[in-house]
Amino acid sequence: xxxxxxxxxxxxxxxxxxxxxxxxxxxxxxxxxxxxxxxxxxxxxxxxxxxxxxxxxxxxxxxxxxxxxxxxxxxxxxxxxxxxxxxxxxxxxxxxxxxxxxxxxxxxxxxxxxxxxxxxxxxxxxxxxxxxxxxxxxxxxxxxxxxxxxxxxxxxxxxxxxxxxxxxxxxxxxxxxxxxxxxxxxxxxxxxxxxxxxxxxxxxxxxxxxxxxxxxxxxxxxxxxxxxxxxxxxxxxxxxxxxxxxxxxx
Amino acid sequence: xxxxxxxxxxxxxxxxxxxxxxxxxxxxxxxxxxxxxxxxxxxxxxxxxxxxxxxxxxxxxxxxxxxxxxxxxxxxxxxxxxxxxxxxxxxxxxxxxxxxxxxxxxxxxxxxxxxxxxxxxxxxxxxxxxxxxxxxxxxxxxxxxxxxxxxxxxxxxxxxxxxxxxxxxxxxxxxxxxxxxxxxxxxxxxxxxxxxxxxxxxxxxxxxxxxxxxxxxxxxxxxxxxxxxxxxxxxxxxxxxxxxxxxxxxxxxxxxxxxxxxxxxxxxxxxxxxxxxxxxxxxxxxxxxxxxxxxxxxxxxxxxxxxxxxxxxx
Amino acid sequence: xxxxxxxxxxxxxxxxxxxxxxxxxxxxxxxxxxxxxxxxxxxxxxxxxxxxxxxxxxxxxxxxxxxxxxxxxxxxxxxxxxxxxxxxxxxxxxxxxxxxxxxxxxxxxxxxxxxxxxxxxxxxxxxxxxxxxxxxxxxxxxxxxxxxxxxxxxxxxxxxxxxxxxxxxxxxxxxxxxxxxxxxxxxxxxxxxxxxxxxxxxxxxxxxxxxxxxxxxxxxxxxxxxxxxxxxxxxxxxxxxxxxxxxxxxxxxxxxxxxxxxxxxxxxxxxxxxxxxxxxxxxxxxx
Numbered sequence: 001x002x003x004x005x006x007x008x009x010x011x012x013x014x015x016x017x018x019x020x021x022x023x024x025x026x027x028x029x030x031x032x033x034x035x036x037x038x039x040x041x042x043x044x045x046x047x048x049x050x051x052x053x054x055x056x057x058x059x060x061x062x063x064x065x066x067x068x069x070x071x072x073x074x075x076x077x078x079x080x081x082x083x084x085x086x087x088x089x090x091x092x093x094x095x096x097x098x099x100x101x102x103x104x105x106x107x108x109x110x111x112x113x114x115x116x117x118x119x120x121x122x123x124x125x126x127x128x129x130x131x132x133x134x135x136x137x138x139x140x141x142x143x144x145x146x147x148x149x150x151x152x153x154x155x156x157x158x159x160x161x162x163x164x165x166x167x168x169x170x171x172x173x174x175x176x177x178x179x180x181x182x183x184x185x186x187x188x189x190x191x192x193x194x195x196x197x198x199x200x201x202x203x204x205x206x207x208x209x210x211x212x213x214x215x216x217x218x219x220x221x222x223x224x225x226x227x228x229x230x231x232x233x234x235x236x237x238x239x240x241x242x243x244x245x246x247x248x249x250x
Numbered sequence: 251x252x253x254x255x256x257x258x259x260x261x262x263x264x265x266x267x268x269x270x271x272x273x274x275x276x277x278x279x280x281x282x283x284x285x286x287x288x289x290x291x292x293x294x295x296x297x298x299x300x301x302x303x304x305x306x307x308x309x310x311x312x313x314x315x316x317x318x319x320x321x322x323x324x325x326x327x328x329x330x331x332x333x334x335x336x337x338x339x340x341x342x343x344x345x346x347x348x349x350x351x352x353x354x355x356x357x358x359x360x361x362x363x364x365x366x367x368x369x370x371x372x373x374x375x376x377x378x379x380x381x382x383x384x385x386x387x388x389x390x391x392x393x394x395x396x397x398x399x400x401x402x403x404x405x406x407x408x409x410x411x412x413x414x415x416x417x418x419x420x421x422x423x424x425x426x427x428x429x430x431x432x433x434x435x436x437x438x439x440x441x442x443x444x445x446x447x448x449x450x451x452x453x454x455x456x457x458x459x460x461x462x463x464x465x466x467x468x469x470x471x472x473x474x475x476x477x478x479x480x481x482x483x484x485x486x487x488x489x490x491x492x493x494x495x496x497x498x499x500x501x502x503x504x505x506x507x508x509x510x511x512x513x514x515x516x517x518x519x520x521x522x523x524x525x526x527x528x529x530x531x532x533x534x535x536x537x538x539x540x541x542x543x544x545x546x547x548x549x550x551x552x553x554x555x556x557x558x559x560x561x562x563x564x
Numbered sequence: 565x566x567x568x569x570x571x572x573x574x575x576x577x578x579x580x581x582x583x584x585x586x587x588x589x590x591x592x593x594x595x596x597x598x599x600x601x602x603x604x605x606x607x608x609x610x611x612x613x614x615x616x617x618x619x620x621x622x623x624x625x626x627x628x629x630x631x632x633x634x635x636x637x638x639x640x641x642x643x644x645x646x647x648x649x650x651x652x653x654x655x656x657x658x659x660x661x662x663x664x665x666x667x668x669x670x671x672x673x674x675x676x677x678x679x680x681x682x683x684x685x686x687x688x689x690x691x692x693x694x695x696x697x698x699x700x701x702x703x704x705x706x707x708x709x710x711x712x713x714x715x716x717x718x719x720x721x722x723x724x725x726x727x728x729x730x731x732x733x734x735x736x737x738x739x740x741x742x743x744x745x746x747x748x749x750x751x752x753x754x755x756x757x758x759x760x761x762x763x764x765x766x767x768x769x770x771x772x773x774x775x776x777x778x779x780x781x782x783x784x785x786x787x788x789x790x791x792x793x794x795x796x797x798x799x800x801x802x803x804x805x806x807x808x809x810x811x812x813x814x815x816x817x818x819x820x821x822x823x824x825x826x827x828x829x830x831x832x833x834x835x836x837x838x839x840x841x842x843x844x845x846x847x848x849x850x851x
Contacts, residue, residue: 049446069446071447071450071452073447074447074449075449080447082444084441086440086444091433095433102430102434103434104449109431164449352836353835353836357652358652358653363783364832364835367783367787368832370824374822374825375825377821492664499657532664532672534668535667538658538661539642539643539661539662542647542657542658543648
C-alpha cells in the first residue's frame with residue numbers, strides 16, 4: 001500500500017536515513033521501532049512531506065509522493081498525528097474535531113460564513129458525534145483541552161485524524177505519556193480500528209504496546225533498516241538485540 | 251457550527267443608538283468617530299495576530315494606502331468617492347499580496363521586522379512623493395462622501411454613516427468567529443505543521459487572510475480620508491501601527507470584542523486627560539507591558555472570567 | 565568615493581547595534597525591539613552630562629555607558645523576566661512595550677527637539693582618496709570597530725563568552741553545568757545596552773540626538789544583524805558596514821529623502837530571499 005524504496009535523508013552531511021526500503025501492507029498495523037535517533041520521526045516526516053529533499057521513492061497506491069507538500073499528501077489519503085497534540089485550548093474538544101474535517105472537505109467559504117448550508121454542517125456534527133462515541137470521549141465533548149486527562153486528548157487526536165477517513169493513519173508515539181490504564185484503552189481503540197479495516201503505521205517505544213498490536217514490525221537503527229517481520233521474528237533478530245542492548249551499554 | 255452570540259452586536263447597536271440620540275456635542279462625536287476608526291483597525295489587527303498568529307506591524311500602511319488613494323483620486327482628479335474606495339481596495343490588495351507572499355513565509359521576529367520595514371517604506375513614500383501626496387504638510391481638499399444623494403458633511407451625519415459601516419463590520423466579525431474559518435486560522439496559529447498535515451494549505455490561507463484584512467483596513471482608510479477632508483503622513487506612521495497593537499492586546503487578542511474595547515478605552519483616555527499628552531507614549535507602553543505581564547488575554551478575557559464566576563455563583 | 569566613507573561611518577554604528585541584537589539573541593533567542601532606544605539614550609546621557617551637569621567628557625563617557633548598562637539590566641528585570649507565557653509573540657510585544665516606554669520617557673525628560681552635541685575631538689576634515697573624512701567619523705569608525713572586535717573575541721574565545729552561548733543552546737543543561745542562567749540573561753541585556761550607548765555617544769556629534777531616533781537605528785541594526793546572519797558576530801560587523809555603504813550609495817544616486825526606504829528595501833529583500841543571512845547556512849527545522 002505504502003511503499004518506500006531506497007529512501008535516504010541527509011541533514012548537512014549527517015545521514016539520518018540510509019536506503020530504507022519496506023512496504024506497509026493494507027489493513028494491518030505496522031510498527032516502526034528503534035532506539036532514539038534511529039530516524040523514525042525523520043521517516044515519518046519524509047512520508048508526510050515535511051522533508052522534501054529525501055532521495056529514493058515513496059509510493060502510495062502507485063502515486064509518487066516525492067516533492068508533494070504536506071497538505072497535498074493529506075489529500076491523497078495519508079493522515080498523521082504528532083507527538084505534541086496541537087489542540088486549540090480556547091475551543092472545546094468537540095470544536096477541535098472540526099479541524100479534522102475542514103482541511104479535507106474544504107467547505108464552501110461564502111455559504112458557511114453566512115450559515116446558508118446548515119444541512120452540510122448538521123451532517124458534519126453527526127459524523128463528529130459518531131467519532132466521539134467510537135473513541136469513547138463523547139462525555140468530554142464540551143470540556144476544553146486543559147481540563148481533561150491526557151489520555152482523552154490522545155483519543156481526541158486519533159478521532160480527529162480518523163474523521164477525514166484516511167486510507168492510512170500514521171501515529172507518532174501514540175502511547176507516550178500515558179499511564180497503563182490509558183495505554184490499554186488506546187490499544188483497544190487501535191485494535192478496533194484495525195478490525196474495521198484501517199491501515200496503521202505507528203512509531204512506538206513501548207514494546208508491550210507494539211507486541212499486542214502490531215502485525216508487522218520494522219526496526220531502524222542509525223538510519224538503516226536492520227530488521228522487519230512479525231514481532232516474534234524481530235524479537236529474536238540478533239541485530240535488533242544488539243541495537244537495543246548495545247544502546248543501553250553505552 | 252457554533253451559535254452566533256449576538257450580545258456584543260446588540261450592545262454596540264444600543265450604545266450607538268443612544269449616542270445618536272443624546273450626544274450633540276461635535277467634539278464628542280468626533281471622538282467617537284475616531285474610536286470607531288480605531289476599533290475597526292484594531293479588530294483587523296486582532297484577527298491577524300489573535301487568530302492567525304500573523305504579527306503585522308505595518309497595518310498603518312494599509313490604512314494609509316486606502317486614505318491616500320481615495321484622497322488623491324477624489325481631491326486631485328475629482329473621481330467619485332465610491333470608485334476611489336474600490337480602486338483603493340485593488341491597490342491595497344496588490345500591495346498586500348506582493349508583501350505578504352514572501353513575508354508570510356517568515357515567522358515571529360522576522361515577520362514583525364519585515365512588516366515594520368514595509369510600514370516604514372510606505373510612510374517614507376507618503377512623505378517624499380510630494381508630487382502626488384503633497385508631502386509632510388498633508389493633502390487638502392478631499393471632498394465629502396455622499397450617500398444616496400445626501401452629502402455626509404456634518405459630524406453627526408458622518409457618525410451615522412460610519413456606525414452603519416461599523417455595525418456591518420462587527421456582524422461580519424461575529425460570523426467569522428463562529429465559522430470554520432476562525433477555527434482554521436486558530437489551527438494554523440497553534441501549529442502550521444499540524445494544520446498542513448490535516449490538509450490545510452497554510453500559505454494560501456495566511457496570504458488570503460492577510461490580503462482580505464488589508465483591504466478592510468484600506469476601506470476604513472478611505473472613509474477616514476472622506477471624514478477628515480485632510481490627511482498627512484503622521485496619521486499613518488509606525489506609531490499608529492504600534493497603537494493598534496496596544497489596543498488589540500489590551501482589549502484582548504483572539505476575541506471579537508477585544509479590538510473595539512481596547513480602541514474605545516485607549517482613544518478615550520488620552521483625549522479626556524489632555525494634560526497627560528506628553529506621557530501618552532509612556533502610558534501606552536505601560537499598559538501594553540502590564541497586559542502582557544499580568545493579564546494575558548486582555549480585558550475581554552478578564553471580563554469573561556468575571557462573568558463566568560458570577561454565573562456559577564448564581 | 566565620498567559615499568563610501570560616510571557609509572562606513574554609519575555602517576560601524578549599525579554594526580555595534582547589530583552586535584547588541586546578537587548578544588541578546590544568542591543568550592535568549594529574543595529580538596530586543598528596544599535596542600535602538602539604548603543608542604538614543606546613550607546620546608541623551610552624554611548630552612545631559614556634558615551640557616546640563618558640565619561633567620568633562622573623560623568622566624561623562626564611562627558614566628553614560630555605565631548608566632546604560634544599569635538600565636539594560638533593569639529592563640530585563642522589569643520586562644523580560646516576569647513574562648508568564650514566554651511565547652515568541654509575547655516577547656516581541658513586551659520589548660515593543662519597553663521601547664515605547666523608554667522613548668516616551670526620553671521625550672518627557674529631554675523634549676521633542678533635536679539636541680546638539682559638539683565634537684569630542686578637534687573637528688577637521690581629512691583628505692583621503694577621492695574624498696574627505698572628518699575626525700568625528702574616524703572616532704566613530706575606530707571605537708566601533710575596536711569594541712566590536714573585542715566583544716567578538718570575548719564571546720568566541722573566553723570561558724565567560726561560551727557560558728553566554730550555552731544558555732541559548734539549552735538553558736537547563738547550562739544551569740546544570742553551573743552557569744547562572746538568570747545572571748547571564750541579565751548581563752546580556754546590560755552589555756547590549758552598553759553597546760548601544762557607545763554607538764549613541766560616538767555618533768551624537770554627527771547626527772545629534774532626538775528622542776525618536778531609536779526606531780530607525782534599531783531597525784537598521786537589526787537589518788545588519790540579519791544580513792550577516794542572526795547570531796553571528798562577524799556577520800553583524802560585516803552586515804553593518806555593507807548596509808551603511810549600500811545605503812549611502814543609494815542616497816548618492818536617488819533623492820536623499822528615500823535613503824531610509826532603501827535601507828528597508830534591502831532588509832526586505834534579505835528577509836525574503838536569504839533569511840538565514842548572506843553567509844548563514846540554512847538550519848534544519850524540527851517538525
